Amino acid sequence: MLFGTSGIRGLYGKEVTAKLAAKVGNAMGGAGRKVILCSDTRQTSPILAGALAAGAMQSGAEVIDLGVGPTPLLAYATFVEKCDGAMITASHNPPEYNGIKLFSKGGEYSKAQEKKVEEAVSSDLKKAPWDKAGQKGRKDFSEDYIKFLIARVDSQAIGKRKIRVLIDAGNAAAYSIAPRLFEAAGCSVVRVNCDKPGQFTRNLEPKPSTLSESAALVVKEKCDFGIAFDGDGDRAIAIDEKGVVLPLDTQLAVFCSHMLSRDHNKKFVTTVEASLSVRETVERHGGRLFITPVGSLHVADEVKRQSAAFGGEPCGEYVFPFATPCAEGLLSAIMVAEIFAQRGPLSGASRGIKAHHMARTKYKCRADMKGEIMRKISEKPQLEGRLSTVDGLRYDFEDGWLLIRPSGTEPAIRLTAEAKSEKKLSEIVQRAGNLIMKEIESAH
Template sequence: GPVLLARDSRPHGRELLEAAARAMQQARRPVIFADLVPTPTAQFIVPRKHLAGAIVLTASHNPIEYNGLKFIGGDGCFLGAEQTNVLFARADQTEAPASIPSRRIRSQVVLDAAGLHILDTLHLGCIDTEAILRCRFKVVVDTVNGAGSFALPTLLEALGCEVIRLHTTPDGTFPRGTEPLPENLTDLCRAVSEHAADLGMATDPDADRLALVDETGTPPGEELTQVLAVDGFLRRTGGRKPVTTNLSSSMLLDHVARRYGIEVLRSAVGEVNVVNMMRSVGGEIGGEGNGGVILAESHLGRDSLVGAALVLDRLAQEKLSLSAVLAQLPQLQLVKDKISINDHDPDEVSRLIAERYPQAEQITTDGLKLQWPDRWIHVRKSNTEPIIRIHAEAPTAEEARALVEETRKVVVQAGK
């Protein structure tokens, strides 16, 4: 069947997309262009249109000079490690053509992939669209001039929001740090305050992650997106399936799920791992603490559009401000750090850290996670960079930082 081709807004993406189309043509594989759309839009479209899969040209949150390929299977999910290895092995065994014709590609075109995605999101059974419309939220949107520049504002307007656009020209210039982290959202925080908006929303360049800013211009951190989405979903639907997330996501999710008598299951870090766990337990909602919300009713992938709709629905349920809803949650602070790997032996690092905290519960699914009733620390080798990540959460930032610093000392010592 046809393969969908899509990209984010990086200026070299169009040329690479055309090269990919020519290669597919050489292999006699029909292609469908979605062009510039969020990665989750591509994931949504593939199973709905019964396509063979998709290739998305994006480097996600990496700097603008980078680009990459995200491979999506016929089920709309990213290929796992085993599938990717098979794909690369076949590519290595395939003789490349002497040249790929540069003539115009004969293909079908998806004229409005984002429109189909938006329409489906508006009709999700787990949100009350009419309740959101009645609230008439004022929202400042910062899509870092990325792939969500059309889709997210359009969705919000369809939900009756007054939308103030900030960094929503998809020209491939990223005016802030690409990750929607608090330190990168200065412009958004200022705009929320200046416009007296109800909240701000920010995405990364391929729009699979969503971060929030409350009505005071304060960014609570991207961890809270998943927490609010799950809270709203369970409150609205009374769902009984386990919530799935990864080991590095906030304990706040456990507090929320406990209100409804729901279990939280945690996988290794990585969207593929969370999705596989969702499938195994028939999960309805999950995600990752980096602002990624996964809703099975839509598709099995992180989705900023779905996340935005679920957050607005949560606010509409009680007609409270974002800060007021967040105030209902326990106060926990999450601190993130990283160390270059150098000559570190991850197994030795884990052993030394475990010895340092013998009283903690130890989880070794993905690196080492040490857990206490009110705090935790997770040390793991990054899947994408030559670094060791250290994440800790505790009742105060000082306590979380102390955990990180003590663990950092052990890691540094192990590398000597």
């Protein structure tokens, strides 16, 4: 399978090559079509971007190259231009990885669209005559995009508070536009990892263990809060004024609570990975939660289907119905400023969120064995609870739950578990972890 839960992704030169990028570009293109291209700051991104553009132009398509920018900027440009686009990125994966994520009119490609690309990639290339070959140009959407985002938050309240914010872009895709967004909103910005694009001085997965330096700087620089981005800028993680990186489930619950106060609409969307704290927050405010498989595409589709007020994944990907229908890391970031402006320090906003004991881990395995490993685990009677197969294997029991699913972005099996006691959590993780490792060893 070419596409995972977040586009095409793999090791550069092995699973993701210039030849593949050219074929994908050719599949997206065609006479009279327009393809917008954007890239993250990885060393191999210009190679893949150039190849994809060449393939699209060979088909007769016009190519607009945005250069380096975050995924939500690419989505916005395809929304404005009413066309398709490709983001060259491997998000939070290590620098030796890269990938291609496809968009159409603001949203991610549907599974049906991805299937058509897969079929085209294995077929003959579309070749326009020499005088019908496509051309490539550049266009800057960033200023319009910044205005678009600021118009979707309480910019007046944000401006009045004279917010001081630390931005850690990881020297990745959001390194330039994120600070500009906050400055345009009237904030004072402390830049961290925003000056050496492509030099990844921290892990691109923003979490407490990778953000310790930025968290300490939030306190040292007397910032009201900090924001850290992942590799392609579709996720934004908040750090409160005390230097505490908000746990992802707590941050999602804070957003749900804020969106409930912002809108009379009480429908919310999340995935099978969401914690009890998210469900409890929504239900405490009289809201209703809709559950989808993991992936922002599924969340965005369900937000539209239910006319929901908000959709979010525990990994930090949030979908807003009043913006482009995709994971919007830049809007999430400036929405944190609105939360601060309207509700005060983030430490206070998160204080009412009840956190339970939670564990998230992954077990590496061969990518081509994930399906077989999951099949064997499903046949084992060692795991108890009410089973749901919406995405992977989720077991719900009285005082917690367990989810085992194949990663859609890495060669791994993921385990997520939550329980109301640390003892129960330890028992769940040990039993399930042993089972997963046993089946991985058996498969190899």
